[in-house]
Amino acid sequence: MSGYSFIEATPWQCAGCRLPLTPTTVSLTYLNSVFNVELMACPRCGMLLVPESLAAGRMLEVEQLLEDK
Numbered sequence: 001m002s003g004y005s006f007i008e009a010t011p012w013q014c015a016g017c018r019l020p021l022t023p024t025t026v027s028l029t030y031l032n033s034v035f036n037v038e039l040m041a042c043p044r045c046g047m048l049l050v051p052e053s054l055a056a057g058r059m060l061e062v063e064q065l066l067e068d069k
């Protein structure tokens, strides 16, 4: 189990809820390993703010996990 944090101060708000984003931990699988990743997310609808460094590849795995719920 490994963890990565992408928490950073951001002025962004959720466009739909107009709420400030808060740190949220999500689990994702990448290359058959499970990671806990901290991202800024909307506390109401769960919209994730994805850094470009993560969106480059691993976000595909995150989206698949969320769709399974």
Ligand SMILES: [Zn+2]
Pocket (backbone or CB within 6 Å): 014, 015, 016, 017, 018, 019, 042, 043, 044, 045, 046, 047
């Ligand atoms: Zn929202």
